Amino acid sequence: xxxxxxxxxxxxxxxxxxxxxxxxxxxxxxxxxxxxxxxxxxxxxxxxxxxxxxxxxxxxxxxxxxxxxxxxxxxxxxxxxxxxxxxxxxxxxxxxxxxxxxxxxxxxxxxxxxxxxxxxxxxxxxxxxxxxxxxxxxxxxxxxxxxxxxxxxxxxxxxxxxxxxxxxxxxxxxxxxxxxxxxxxxxxxxxxxxxxxxxxxxxxxxxxxxxxxxxxxxxxxxxxxxxxxxxxxxxxxxxxxxxxxxxxxxxxxxxxxxxxxxxxxxxxxxxxxxxxxxxxxxxxxxxxxxxxxxxxxxxxxxxxxxxxxxxxxxxxxxxxxxxxxxxxxxxxxxxxxxxxxxxxxxxxxxxxxxxxxxxxxxxxxxxxxxxxxxxxxxxxxxxxxxxxxxxxxxxxxxxxxxxxxxxxxxxxxxxxxxxxxxxxxxxxxxxxxxxxxxxxxxxxxxxxxxxxxxxxxxxxxxxxxxxxxxxxxxxxxxxxxxxxxxxxxxxxxxxxxxxxxxxxxxxxxxxxxxxxxxxxxxxxxxxxxxxxxxxxxxxxxxxxxxxxxxxxxxxxxxxxxxxxxxxxxxx
Amino acid sequence: xxxxxxxxxxxxxxxxxxxxxxxxxxxxxxxxxxxxxxxxxxxxxxxxxxxxxxxxxxxxxxxxxxxxxxxxxxxxxxxxxxxxxxxxxxxxxxxxxxxxxxxxxxxxxxxxxxxxxxxxxxxxxxxxxxxxxxxxxxxxxxxxxxxxxxxxxxxxxxxxxxxxxxxxxxxxxxxxxxxxxxxxxxxxxxxxxxxxxxxxxxxxxxxxxxxxxxxxxxxxxxxxxxxxxxxxxxxxxxxxxxxxxxxxxxxxxxxxxxxxxxxxxxxxxxxxxxxx
Numbered sequence: 001x002x003x004x005x006x007x008x009x010x011x012x013x014x015x016x017x018x019x020x021x022x023x024x025x026x027x028x029x030x031x032x033x034x035x036x037x038x039x040x041x042x043x044x045x046x047x048x049x050x051x052x053x054x055x056x057x058x059x060x061x062x063x064x065x066x067x068x069x070x071x072x073x074x075x076x077x078x079x080x081x082x083x084x085x086x087x088x089x090x091x092x093x094x095x096x097x098x099x100x101x102x103x104x105x106x107x108x109x110x111x112x113x114x115x116x117x118x119x120x121x122x123x124x125x126x127x128x129x130x131x132x133x134x135x136x137x138x139x140x141x142x143x144x145x146x147x148x149x150x151x152x153x154x155x156x157x158x159x160x161x162x163x164x165x166x167x168x169x170x171x172x173x174x175x176x177x178x179x180x181x182x183x184x185x186x187x188x189x190x191x192x193x194x195x196x197x198x199x200x201x202x203x204x205x206x207x208x209x210x211x212x213x214x215x216x217x218x219x220x221x222x223x224x225x226x227x228x229x230x231x232x233x234x235x236x237x238x239x240x241x242x243x244x245x246x247x248x249x250x251x252x253x254x255x256x257x258x259x260x261x262x263x264x265x266x267x268x269x270x271x272x273x274x275x276x277x278x279x280x281x282x283x284x285x286x287x288x289x290x291x292x293x294x295x296x297x298x299x300x301x302x303x304x305x306x307x308x309x310x311x312x313x314x315x316x317x318x319x320x321x322x323x324x325x326x327x328x329x330x331x332x333x334x335x336x337x338x339x340x341x342x343x344x345x346x347x348x349x350x351x352x353x354x355x356x357x358x359x360x361x362x363x364x365x366x367x368x369x370x371x372x373x374x375x376x377x378x379x380x381x382x383x384x385x386x387x388x389x390x391x392x393x394x395x396x397x398x399x400x401x402x403x404x405x406x407x408x409x410x411x412x413x414x415x416x417x418x419x420x421x422x423x424x425x426x427x428x429x430x431x432x433x434x435x436x437x438x439x440x441x442x443x444x445x446x447x448x449x450x451x452x453x454x455x456x457x458x459x460x461x462x463x464x465x466x467x468x469x470x471x472x473x474x475x476x477x478x479x480x481x482x483x484x485x486x487x488x489x490x491x492x493x494x495x496x497x498x499x500x501x502x503x504x505x506x507x508x509x510x511x512x513x514x515x516x517x518x519x520x521x522x523x524x525x526x527x528x529x530x531x532x533x534x535x536x537x538x539x540x541x542x543x544x545x546x547x548x549x550x551x552x553x554x555x556x557x558x559x560x561x562x563x564x565x566x567x568x569x570x571x
Numbered sequence: 572x573x574x575x576x577x578x579x580x581x582x583x584x585x586x587x588x589x590x591x592x593x594x595x596x597x598x599x600x601x602x603x604x605x606x607x608x609x610x611x612x613x614x615x616x617x618x619x620x621x622x623x624x625x626x627x628x629x630x631x632x633x634x635x636x637x638x639x640x641x642x643x644x645x646x647x648x649x650x651x652x653x654x655x656x657x658x659x660x661x662x663x664x665x666x667x668x669x670x671x672x673x674x675x676x677x678x679x680x681x682x683x684x685x686x687x688x689x690x691x692x693x694x695x696x697x698x699x700x701x702x703x704x705x706x707x708x709x710x711x712x713x714x715x716x717x718x719x720x721x722x723x724x725x726x727x728x729x730x731x732x733x734x735x736x737x738x739x740x741x742x743x744x745x746x747x748x749x750x751x752x753x754x755x756x757x758x759x760x761x762x763x764x765x766x767x768x769x770x771x772x773x774x775x776x777x778x779x780x781x782x783x784x785x786x787x788x789x790x791x792x793x794x795x796x797x798x799x800x801x802x803x804x805x806x807x808x809x810x811x812x813x814x815x816x817x818x819x820x821x822x823x824x825x826x827x828x829x830x831x832x833x834x835x836x837x838x839x840x841x842x843x844x845x846x847x
Contacts, residue, residue, distance in 0.1 A: 055797055081806035090802050096794040099738065099802065101578040101716040109718065109811040115807030139580045143745070158803060312632070323785065351756055373759055382760055388787070390757040392779035402779070406762030436786065450761065 002072070003050065004165050004197035005029035010066035012047055012056065012223075021047045022223040025066070031164075034191045034198045034213055036231065039220030040244045040469035041440055045201035046092075048220070049167045052199075053087040054080040073165050085114065092170040092467075094150035098142035103134055103153055106142050110161040124160040132156035132186055146337040148179020155186055166190060167199040167528065172206040173467055176336040176495045178535040180209050188213055204240075204470050205496060208248040208540050211268050219243055220258040236266040236272060246470035249498055249541040252559045257566060270540075274547035281550045286565045293505035293520050294505055298327035301458050301489055302348055302363055302380065308356040309343055319513035320359075325458065325491065330484045332500030332521065333460075333493045335510035336535045341493050344510065345460045348491075350376035378407065380458040385466060385493075387440075387447035396430045396438070397422075402453040421449040424479060441472035448476065459490045465499060477503055501525060501539035501557035509534045526555045575633060576709075576744035578716050585627035586714040590723040592821040593711050596623070599832040600707035606836075607845035608696045609663070613703055620706030627710035637702040646696055652694035653684050661689050662843045669847075692847045717741045722811035735804070739795055743788070750787045754780055 005028065012022040022044045029035050041044050050056045052070055057063070058080050068075040071086035091097055100106035107128050111121040129135050132152040142153055147285040151171055153340070158166055168187070172180045191198045191213070202210050211217075217234045220228040220243075227239040234240070238255065240247050248256075250273045255266040264276040302325040309318040316341045325331065325348075335341050347361050350368045354361065361368045363379055370444060384390045393399040400421050404414040422428045425445045430438065438446065444464075451459065464480065465473035481503060484490045494500050500521065509517040509526040511534040517524045524530065526539040537543065541562050545551040556562040580586075585593070604616050624634075653676075658666035669689025677683050719742075721734055758780060765776050799805075838844035 050797075053801065055800060059800055080800045081803060084801060084803040084806060091801075093794070096791070097798045097801070099742070099795070099798060099804075100718050102580055105716055105718040105812065109804075110802040112722075112810045112812055113803035113806050115810050118810055118812065118814075131590060140580065143749075161803065164835070223810060293618075337794070345754075349760060351759070359598070374762055374764070377760055377762060384757060388783075388790075389753050390761070392754070392758060392761075392783045394782070402763075403761040406764075408762075454762070 002031065002068075003028045004031045004033070004071060005199070006067075006069040007048075007069055008067045010051070010064070010068055012044075012065075013063045015061040015063070020223055021062070022051070025112060025223075025225060027218065027225065027228075029197055029199060032191070032195050034187075034200070034215045036210060036214035036217045037199065037201045037220060038202075038207065038217060038240060038243075038245050039203065040471070041203055041467065042219040043203075043243070044223040045203070046169050047223075048174075049169050049199065049201060051075070052165070052167055053071055053083045053089055054078060055089075062258060083450060084110075084161065084163065086163055086165060088156055088161055088163040088166045090151075090154050090166070090168045090171055092173050094147065094154045094174065095143060097154040097157065101141065102139050103142055103145070104129070104138035106153060107134075107156045107160050110157050110196055114161060121160075124162060128160040129544045130155040131159060131189055133182065146176075146179065148175045148182050148337060151175055151179060151183055152186060155183065155190075159190065163196075165197040165199070167201075169201050170206075170467075171200065171201060172209060173203075176535075177497070177537060178336045178493075180206065184209055184213065187498075202245075203467070204245040205465065206234070207240070207245070207268075207474070208250075208498075211248065217246070232268050232272075236316055238266075244469050244471045244481060244495070246473075249420070249539060249559050250544050253541055253544070253562050256559065258561055260298065260563075260566075262566065270544055270547065273544055277544070277548045277551065281548060281569070284550070284569050286554050286569055293523075296326050296329070296506075298329065298489075300324050300365075301327050303365075304344075304347065304362070305360045305362070306356065307344075307347055307354045307359040307361060309347065309352060310355045318347070318354075318515055321515055323508065323515060325489060327457070327489055328484070329489050329506055330481070330504050331489075332504035332507045333491055333510065334495070334497070334500055334507060334536060334566055335516075338512075339510040339534070340513040341510055342462070345382050345462070345493065348458070348460060349373075349380055349382045374407065377454065377456065381451045381454060381456040382460040382461070383448055383451050383462060384466070385462040386445035390447050390450065391435050391443065393435075394434060396427060396433050396435060399435060399446060400427075400449050400453050407454050411434040417453040417455070421453045424452070425449040426475075437472060441468050444468055444472065444476065448479070452488075456488070458491070459483065460491045460493065462493045463495070464492060465494075465496065471537075473499075495545075497525070497537065497567075498539045498541075499559075501542070502560075509536065511535075522555050522556055525557060575636060575748045576712050578741075579713060580716075581628055581714070582795060583626060583628050583714065585623060585710055588714075588824070589815055589817045589821040590715050590719045591817070592824050593715055594720075594723075595825050596828045597707055597711040603705055603835055603845070604700060604703045604707060604831065606839060607700075608693070608847040609845050610695050610699065612845040613696060615701050617699070617703045617706055620709070623710040624713075627714045629709045633713075637705055640705070641698060641702055644701065648694045648698045651697055652686060652690040655687075655690045655693040657777055658689060661692075662846045664692065664847055666691065673700045679816070686729060689847075696847065712741075718812065720816065721809055722813065722815055725809040725811070735796075735799065738799060738804075739792055742795060744793070747784070749790060749818070750791075751780070751784060754783045758783075766838050776796050 007025050007027040010025040011020050014018050037045050054075055073086050100109050107125045108121055111124050124273050132155055169368050171183050211231050214231045217231040218225055219239055227234055235247050235251050248268050250270055251268045253267055254264055254273050257264050267273050267294050300450060304321055304323050307318050307321045310316045327422050350373050353369055368376055368523060391399055393402055400418045401414050404417045430442055480490050480495055504521050508515060509520045516534050517530045525542055531537055539557055540558055541559055545554050545556055554565050556565055600616055607613050658670040661669045671688055672685035674686040675683055765773055767773055
């Protein structure tokens, strides 16, 4: 049998490192197969993908053992330039892959480099634009597209090169729900309609979206394959939990119910889970969860009144936003890319001011127009989605001390703040480490620690768990919950509805610069019409319950709540 | 909307010109602006640069950078004006004129210094030259996409390495501008401000910005390299997606530009035209 990819006894050690990044990998991928490679951050997924097209070791020096054959070509014997005809790779950061000045030129860039005939290039570009739904945007600057569109463009650029094997490195990690949907549909088309071999890596958060499309799943941990098999079976076996990738909510629920002795079995398949639950709950009535209403009685920290913001380019990012944030709240701010979430946050921290004279942002009753930025950030601050954007020092300790010392803390106070953050975020082992060499999850913790050290009473956190494995995600969220219990008001900006549903009492939905909904999480997520308008969808467990008529009204937001429903079940 | 020094698609006369035409015009103006010292010759180049920028619809805010650079250059110009007093350095203006003092200043520790006409002429040229060079480059960058440039240059067998440098250069400024804005905002949110006129403190305060920026840019070059390799950059002879046609107007403009350039160089080297 001919395989699209044939990896034998492959090991990899990066130059200057003693630890092997990949150990004795043996993997065969059939032509036309859709293979998922799952593993926590640092498990070797990206290294494996970049080995397929020779970027490792040609551009990233490393020592290789074993062999890799792709599309019948021995990877070890060819340069990247040759291998690009056989394997296309889409990286996890879409904006870094876009090299040309317009969408059309960017899609054409790869085929042009392959020296194809002009008519063939035009045909391929037109086709790739069609498939990736970028028609009509040909003349736009790629860097000004939304995240989802950028990822679609990156995929279109590879599609136009028409390699028989396409590998995707966590293609959904930076995308909003609409972007995820767009890309997933695109992947489906590539695999099924174009009969291409697709390899896709995933570190956990998007398993729910990607699992239905995998023919086979491979689990990696510490550079080794620890399990391999049919996706539903592999997820049900619990191996993904063991390697800290986590699993979809539906699987966790079904596994917990199985453990409690309910007559169901673990699965990742929504339809299967729904049919099992339907059979079980038939004739019973579910336990009551509550309507999610809660007393919003804290004093108002931040108030926005009719805030509009028009950028110099003419884009109106906020169109008359009014809201109140009360002390002690835990709020989820959701919406698709470009809906105005970041602009709203930048107004909250005083970096931007309303462009309409009657628009006001009041912080503790004071108009931020009359306040200096330093005064504002003593009360409210913002943690960026990408930690590298906010790390400026060489070493971890200096980085945490930077904010407090800039804010006028005394040396003793600064030292105290650093020690507290080291303990709270478990960064003690990294105290003297160089930031440049820190793994992504530690950088995330550090970026939070840097801001928490300045002791704001309102903290806005952009995508706190993006790119993190489950263990670190839970750690981050537990710290935020702890801070919230300690009186810090938290606003989480996220595309992860499971996360928002589980941790946030209040949800604000934004769309096209306006607030579409603002209220208790359960109420907002139960409002299908609003979510549809904002191109969002409720947490998976809520969707599962909606598929079972007897449970449809329960509106559970998390697995814990779903289990409550079953515990309280009568009949 | 394009950020600073970034191409944007527009349907203007200058955008429609062949990349080689624009390259020839830009290089000619660039070289002359670099060689001329006399303000009377630098100013016409500035006017040409402004006219071309207007034709290409270069965003007005790009010119704010020129104002910034002119302000930044002032201390260096002052030093030059005060120290450029050797009349032997001047080739056109009479030595008696360039060494004549028209103003004196008394500086602490240094004492009395005379400002000469020669120093002033030198200072003016120094102050104007970099802004004029930018004026000539703006319309080229704003109106020429990277693909079109590669397309045009690939006919002349420009090596892959050079094209790669060009690619990084094309991305460098827009990415730097975007990243600088993000980093400064992030720094300000941590309480960072310059807050001093002491050069040592100002230097220290800018270190975090420089550190983060260098790290980002090194990463960017690395990422561009990987992204370009993944997209088969340099794998084969580049097939242009558009047939770039050199129209009669292009040929006329190249001919006129080259003729004027050669004439200007001839007069410069034989008659010292453009020097001071």
